Amino acid sequence: MTSPTDIGAAPQQDGDAGGTTEPFGLGSSPLRSDALPKALGIYPYAxxxxxxxxxxxxxxxxxxxxxxxxxxxxxxxxxxxxxxxxxxxxxxxxxxxxxxxxxxxxxxxxxxxxxxxxxxxxxxxxxxxxxxxxxxxxxxxxxxxxxxxxxxEAVTDPEQAFTAPPLHPDGNLFRHLPLRTGDPDAAGEIIVEGLYQVGRQDPAPLGAExxxxxxxxxxxxxxxxxxxxxxxxxxxxxxxxxxxxxxxxxxxxxxxxxxxxxxxxxxxxxxxxxxxxxxxxxxxxLTREESFHTHTSRHPALLRYRHHADADGTLVKVEAQILLDGGAYADVSAEALAAATAFSVGPYNCPNVFVDAWAVRTNNPPAGRMRGEGALQACFAYESQLDQLAARIGVDPVEVRRRNVMATGDPLPTGQAVTCPAPVAALLDAVAAEPLPALPVDDPDAEWLLPGGPGGAGDPAAVRRGIGYALGMVHMLGAEGEDEVATATVRVSGDHATVICAAVDAGQGFATLARQIVQSVLGVSEVYIAPADSDQAVAGPAARGRHTWVSGGAVERAALMVRHQLLQPIAADFGMSVELLQIAEGKITSYDGVLGMPVAEALEGKELWATAQCRPHPTEPLDEAGQGDAFVSIAFCAMRAVVDVDIELGAVRVVEVTVAQEVGRALNPRQIEDRIEAGVAQGVGLALLEDLRTEGGVLANPSLTGYRLPTALDTPEIRVAALLEERDVVAPFGAKAVSAVPAVTAPAAVAAAVRAATGLPVGRLPIRPEDAVTG
Amino acid sequence: MLPASLDEAVEALAAHPAAVPVAGATDLMEAVNAGRLRPASLVGLGRITELRGWRYEDGGTAVLGAGLTHARMDRPDFAALIPALADAARTAGPPQVRNVGTLGGNIATAAPAGDTLPVLAALEASVTLARAGATREVPVSHLLTGLDPLRPGELLTWVRVPLLHAPQVFLKATGRSGPARATASVALVLDPARRAVRCAVGAVAPVPLRPLEAEAWVAGCIDWDGSREIDPAATAAFGEYVAAACVPDGYGAEGAWEAVTEGPSAAAVRLRRTVAVLARRALGRALK
Known part of the structure; x- marks a missing residue:
C-alpha cells in the first residue's frame, strides 16, 4: 500500500491544465459543494x-x-x-x-x-x-x-449548587476534577491573581431546528x-x-x-x-424563541487564578479554581471540564500546577458542546493572567509569552507529553512580525471606521487604540478513552467515484474534503458524496474536528484499497509493482510512460468497492490527580487583535485580527481561511456581543434582536499571517482540525486589546460598554 | 384591503374599525410571527403613493408623508432639509428594514427606542390624523405620551416638521458597530430664529424626554449673533444637565421615577454617563 505521504502527487497536475479545470485534489481549494445552492437559495433545508x-x-x-x-x-x-x-x-x-x-x-x-x-x-x-x-x-x-x-426555588448561581438541595436524583455535581502536579509549596517572587467570568454564548444557528x-x-x-x-x-x-x-x-x-x-x-x-x-x-x-430554548449553549464559567512567576516572568506555579455552570442536565459538561482543566495553563510550561475544577447542575438552560468548550473559558483566564504578569514586571506581553511557551515534546500539566507538532513560539513570532494597521485618521469620510459604526456617536478625540495578543490551544477528537472510529466506503465505476460515509458536513466542509481525498488517491475528478444516513456505517458526531481526521482517514484508506484493486491486475500484466503506477487526470500511467490507460478502460465495466475504518490511537481518562494521556492531538493558534475603543461610551470596534495557526498540512487552504474567519467572527461575538442572559433562570433575550450576533460591520478584517505546516505524524495526511482553535483564542485576544486600550482589568466576557469606559 | 388613495384607506378603516393599517410591516409582522398580534384584517398602505413623498407649506414647514421610508429619508436631498431625521433614519436598522420601514410606522409603533421619535420631539413636530370626513392635528409628543392618542378608525397620514435651516444632530449609543437598538439616543436641533436649542433624549424612557431647563440654560450660553461659539465647559455642563434631567436616580429599578433616598443606582450612573457624552457631543457637533 502507498504510504499517505505519497498521495500528494496529484495536485501538481492541475497547474498545467491551463486553468480550465476545477481545482483538484488535496492542497487545492475547490469551492464548497453546498456553497452555490446555499447562495442561490435552492439548497433544501429540513x-x-x-x-x-x-x-x-x-x-x-x-x-x-x-x-x-x-x-x-x-x-x-x-x-x-x-x-x-x-x-x-x-x-x-x-x-x-x-x-x-x-x-x-x-x-x-x-x-x-x-x-x-x-x-x-x-x-x-x-x-x-x-x-x-x-x-x-x-x-x-x-x-x-x-x-x-x-x-x-430555582438554583441559578452555580456557586450555590454545592449546598442547594439536589435538583436531580443524580445530584448537583457533574464532575469534580482535581489536577495536582509538582511542588505545592513552590512560590514565585511575583504573584498575580484574577477572577474571570465568561457569559453564555449560544450557537444561534441561523436555521432553526x-x-x-x-x-x-x-x-x-x-x-x-x-x-x-x-x-x-x-x-x-x-x-x-x-x-x-x-x-x-x-x-x-x-x-x-x-x-x-x-x-x-x-x-x-x-x-x-x-x-x-x-x-x-x-x-x-421550531420558532426562533424555541430554538434558543432547545439547543445547548456554551458553559458560563467562573475562573479564579493565581500565577506565581520569577522576576523575569518565568512561570513557577499556577493555581486555579474553575467552575462551569452546566445547567439543568449533564450533556457533555464532564468533557468540557476535562478540557478546561488540562488546558488551564495554556500552551506554556509550568512545573507546578494545582487546579480544582467543578461542573455543576443549576436551573439554568443546559450547556453543551460548542466550539472549544472548556478550552475557551480557560484561554480567556490564562491569557488575562499573562497580560497582568507582563504589566507587573514591565515587559511586553509578547515577550512574557515568549519566555514561557511550550515546544513539541513539552508536557501538559496532565503529564501527557505534547508529541504532536507544537511550534507555538513560531506562531507567536509570525503574528508579532506582521505590520500593524494604519491609525484612524481625523477625516469625515473615515467616520464609519469609528467605534459605534457608521452614523454612530463616535468622536475621534475619545478613541484609544489597543493591541492584544493571545495563544490558544484545543484538543482534537474525543478525549479520555472515548472510542474514536469512523467507517467509510469508496466505490469506483466508469469515470467517477462515490463516497459513502455517515460523516455529516455541518459546514466544516467535510464533503469537499472527502472529494479532494478521493481525487488525489484515485485520480478521478468526478466524485459524488452520498447523503448521510444512519443505515450507513458509523462515522460519529461532527465535533471536535473529528471528521477531517477520523472520517477523512477512513475515506483515504478505502480509496487506497480501491486503488490497489484497480492497479494490481495491470501491474501483474506488465510485471511491475503497484507502486510504480500512478493515476492522474483519469489515466493510469507507469513510471516510464509506457503505459497510459484511462481508468474507465482498466475497470472493464466493473465496479470496485472498498470499506475501511480509521481508529486513532487510544487515550486514557484523567486520574484523581488529573494525570493521564487524555488527548490524541492538540491544535495551536496565535492571534493579535487591534481594537479602537471609545473610552467615553465604551464602544469597541475590532479593527483587525491577525492569525497564525498550526494546521499540520493545508488540505484546502481557502477552506481553512474560511474556517479561521468563521472562528474569529464567533470569538469576537463572544468577546463583545453575544450573551444569552437569564434572569432567575428565565431566558431574557431568546430572539435575534435580543441576542446580538456579529454582523459584517462588527467583524474585523481578518488576516492569516501564517498557516504553519508541520505534519502531525499520527494524523491521516498529517493534517490538524482548524475550526475550533480560532474561536478559542479570539475572545482572549480581543480582551487583551481592550485592556491595552483602556488600562482596565477586563475580567468579564462579553465586554459590556460599561467595562470599557474609563474615568 | 389595498386602497390606492388616502380617501379609500380612510373609508376602509371606517368600515372596518378593527383593521390594522400596515405599511412596512417591520414591527407588525414580527408581532404577528411571535403570536402577540392576530389582526382581524389589514389595510395595506403600500399603494398610496401620495404618502411616500413630502411637500412644503408656508415656506417654513415640511409636510412629510407617513409612508416615507427610512432609506428615502437618508438620501442627500432629504438630509439637506432635516439633517437629524436623516441621521436617525440612517442608523435605524439594517438596509432591509430601512428599505421598507416607514416614518409613520415608527411613530405608530412608538417603541421606546424608536430612532426618529427623539428627533420629532426635538423638532416639535405634529402629525395629521385622518378619519372619514375629518382630520385633526396633534403634536407628536401628545400622541406618544397618550395625552391625545390615536382613535379607532384614524390613520396617521402626515408629519409636519418645521424647517429650521440650522445644524441638527442625532446621536445614538448602541455598544456595537452593526445596526442595533439604542441604549440611549440624543437629538439636538438649533433654532436660530428663536435663539433656542431643543433637545430630546430617546430610549431611556417609554417616550422621548425633553430637558427643557437645560435647553433654556444652554441657549443663553451661545453667542447667537456671532460664530455661535460656546465655552467647552458649558458644553460639558450641558451634557451633565441633560443626563441628570432625563435619567432618574432609581433607573432600572421598580418605580424608577419615585424619590430614591440612597442616591443614584449603578444603572443610573452608567446611563447618565452615556447620555451626558451623547448630549455633549451632539451640542459640540451642532455648534462646530
Whole structure:
C-alpha cells in the first residue's frame, strides 16, 4: 500500500491544465459543494421537507426554571378539532430501569428526560407535545394544555449548587476534577491573581431546528432532520422509544451549518413519538424563541487564578479554581471540564500546577458542546493572567509569552507529553512580525471606521487604540478513552467515484474534503458524496474536528484499497509493482510512460468497492490527580487583535485580527481561511456581543434582536499571517482540525486589546460598554 | 384591503374599525410571527403613493408623508432639509428594514427606542390624523405620551416638521458597530430664529424626554449673533444637565421615577454617563 505521504502527487497536475479545470485534489481549494445552492437559495433545508398527509407538531415548554408538575390536563387540547395526538411523559415507553416516564437520555450521562415528568428543571423544558393538521391548530392546542405547576426555588448561581438541595436524583455535581502536579509549596517572587467570568454564548444557528418523522410499516420510524451525529441520535432515540436501533432510521437533511450539536433529543424523540402515535408523517419547525430554548449553549464559567512567576516572568506555579455552570442536565459538561482543566495553563510550561475544577447542575438552560468548550473559558483566564504578569514586571506581553511557551515534546500539566507538532513560539513570532494597521485618521469620510459604526456617536478625540495578543490551544477528537472510529466506503465505476460515509458536513466542509481525498488517491475528478444516513456505517458526531481526521482517514484508506484493486491486475500484466503506477487526470500511467490507460478502460465495466475504518490511537481518562494521556492531538493558534475603543461610551470596534495557526498540512487552504474567519467572527461575538442572559433562570433575550450576533460591520478584517505546516505524524495526511482553535483564542485576544486600550482589568466576557469606559 | 388613495384607506378603516393599517410591516409582522398580534384584517398602505413623498407649506414647514421610508429619508436631498431625521433614519436598522420601514410606522409603533421619535420631539413636530370626513392635528409628543392618542378608525397620514435651516444632530449609543437598538439616543436641533436649542433624549424612557431647563440654560450660553461659539465647559455642563434631567436616580429599578433616598443606582450612573457624552457631543457637533 502507498504510504499517505505519497498521495500528494496529484495536485501538481492541475497547474498545467491551463486553468480550465476545477481545482483538484488535496492542497487545492475547490469551492464548497453546498456553497452555490446555499447562495442561490435552492439548497433544501429540513424546514422545506414535505410528505403527503403530514401533521404538524408543536411542543409545550415550561415557563418556570424549576417547578413541580402537579398535574397535566390535556382534555381541552384533545377536544380541539384537527388535533390528532397529545403526548406527555406518560406516553413514552418505560425506561430500561422500569421508570414509567420513559428513559432519560444524554450524550455521556443519561439524565435528561425527553418530556418532563414530575418536575421541570429549566425554563423552556418540554412538557408535552401535540400533532395537528395545521401548525396554528397545533400551537393553539399547546395553549389549551393545562399544567399545574408548584414553582420551586430555582438554583441559578452555580456557586450555590454545592449546598442547594439536589435538583436531580443524580445530584448537583457533574464532575469534580482535581489536577495536582509538582511542588505545592513552590512560590514565585511575583504573584498575580484574577477572577474571570465568561457569559453564555449560544450557537444561534441561523436555521432553526426542523424535521420530519415518517412512521414505517414495520413499526419503526424514519427521521429526516439535520442531525450532526446520526448514529448517536438514532441510538438514543431508539432507547427512548423502546425500539431496536435497526427500526429507527435517521436521514440527515439540509444541515444549515452547526458549531455545536444540532437537534436536541427531546425534539427528535417527540417528533418520532407523535409519528408513531398518529401513524402519519409529522413535521415540526421550531420558532426562533424555541430554538434558543432547545439547543445547548456554551458553559458560563467562573475562573479564579493565581500565577506565581520569577522576576523575569518565568512561570513557577499556577493555581486555579474553575467552575462551569452546566445547567439543568449533564450533556457533555464532564468533557468540557476535562478540557478546561488540562488546558488551564495554556500552551506554556509550568512545573507546578494545582487546579480544582467543578461542573455543576443549576436551573439554568443546559450547556453543551460548542466550539472549544472548556478550552475557551480557560484561554480567556490564562491569557488575562499573562497580560497582568507582563504589566507587573514591565515587559511586553509578547515577550512574557515568549519566555514561557511550550515546544513539541513539552508536557501538559496532565503529564501527557505534547508529541504532536507544537511550534507555538513560531506562531507567536509570525503574528508579532506582521505590520500593524494604519491609525484612524481625523477625516469625515473615515467616520464609519469609528467605534459605534457608521452614523454612530463616535468622536475621534475619545478613541484609544489597543493591541492584544493571545495563544490558544484545543484538543482534537474525543478525549479520555472515548472510542474514536469512523467507517467509510469508496466505490469506483466508469469515470467517477462515490463516497459513502455517515460523516455529516455541518459546514466544516467535510464533503469537499472527502472529494479532494478521493481525487488525489484515485485520480478521478468526478466524485459524488452520498447523503448521510444512519443505515450507513458509523462515522460519529461532527465535533471536535473529528471528521477531517477520523472520517477523512477512513475515506483515504478505502480509496487506497480501491486503488490497489484497480492497479494490481495491470501491474501483474506488465510485471511491475503497484507502486510504480500512478493515476492522474483519469489515466493510469507507469513510471516510464509506457503505459497510459484511462481508468474507465482498466475497470472493464466493473465496479470496485472498498470499506475501511480509521481508529486513532487510544487515550486514557484523567486520574484523581488529573494525570493521564487524555488527548490524541492538540491544535495551536496565535492571534493579535487591534481594537479602537471609545473610552467615553465604551464602544469597541475590532479593527483587525491577525492569525497564525498550526494546521499540520493545508488540505484546502481557502477552506481553512474560511474556517479561521468563521472562528474569529464567533470569538469576537463572544468577546463583545453575544450573551444569552437569564434572569432567575428565565431566558431574557431568546430572539435575534435580543441576542446580538456579529454582523459584517462588527467583524474585523481578518488576516492569516501564517498557516504553519508541520505534519502531525499520527494524523491521516498529517493534517490538524482548524475550526475550533480560532474561536478559542479570539475572545482572549480581543480582551487583551481592550485592556491595552483602556488600562482596565477586563475580567468579564462579553465586554459590556460599561467595562470599557474609563474615568 | 389595498386602497390606492388616502380617501379609500380612510373609508376602509371606517368600515372596518378593527383593521390594522400596515405599511412596512417591520414591527407588525414580527408581532404577528411571535403570536402577540392576530389582526382581524389589514389595510395595506403600500399603494398610496401620495404618502411616500413630502411637500412644503408656508415656506417654513415640511409636510412629510407617513409612508416615507427610512432609506428615502437618508438620501442627500432629504438630509439637506432635516439633517437629524436623516441621521436617525440612517442608523435605524439594517438596509432591509430601512428599505421598507416607514416614518409613520415608527411613530405608530412608538417603541421606546424608536430612532426618529427623539428627533420629532426635538423638532416639535405634529402629525395629521385622518378619519372619514375629518382630520385633526396633534403634536407628536401628545400622541406618544397618550395625552391625545390615536382613535379607532384614524390613520396617521402626515408629519409636519418645521424647517429650521440650522445644524441638527442625532446621536445614538448602541455598544456595537452593526445596526442595533439604542441604549440611549440624543437629538439636538438649533433654532436660530428663536435663539433656542431643543433637545430630546430617546430610549431611556417609554417616550422621548425633553430637558427643557437645560435647553433654556444652554441657549443663553451661545453667542447667537456671532460664530455661535460656546465655552467647552458649558458644553460639558450641558451634557451633565441633560443626563441628570432625563435619567432618574432609581433607573432600572421598580418605580424608577419615585424619590430614591440612597442616591443614584449603578444603572443610573452608567446611563447618565452615556447620555451626558451623547448630549455633549451632539451640542459640540451642532455648534462646530
Amino acid at each position: 424546514a422545506d421537507l414535505w410528505a403527503e398527509g403530514l401533521l404538524w407538531g408543536a411542543v409545550l415548554r415550561s415557563p418556570h426554571p424549576h417547578a413541580r408538575i402537579l398535574g397535566i390536563d390535556t382534555s381541552a387540547a384533545l377536544a380541539l378539532p384537527g388535533v390528532h395526538a397529545v403526548v406527555t411523559a406518560t406516553d413514552l415507553p418505560a425506561g430500561p430501569d422500569g421508570s414509567p416516564d420513559g428513559a432519560p437520555s444524554g450524550p455521556i450521562v443519561a439524565d435528561r428526560p425527553v418530556l418532563a415528568a414530575g418536575v421541570v428543571r429549566h425554563h423552556g423544558e418540554p412538557v408535552a407535545a401535540v400533532a395537528a393538521d395545521h401548525p396554528d391548530t397545533a400551537r393553539l392546542a399547546v395553549g389549551l394544555i393545562v399544567v399545574e405547576y408548584e414553582p420551586l 426542523a424535521g420530519l418523522a415518517v412512521p414505517r410499516p414495520d413499526g419503526g420510524v424514519e427521521l429526516h432532520l439535520s442531525s450532526t451525529d446520526p448514529h448517536g441520535d438514532r441510538d438514543r432515540t431508539a432507547t427512548c422509544l423502546g425500539l431496536e436501533p435497526d427500526r429507527v432510521r435517521l436521514v440527515v437533511t439540509g444541515v444549515p451549518g452547526a458549531t455545536s450539536d444540532r437537534e436536541d433529543l427531546s425534539f427528535q424523540v417527540t417528533l418520532a413519538l407523535l409519528a408513531l402515535r398518529t401513524g402519519r408523517p409529522v413535521k415540526m419547525t
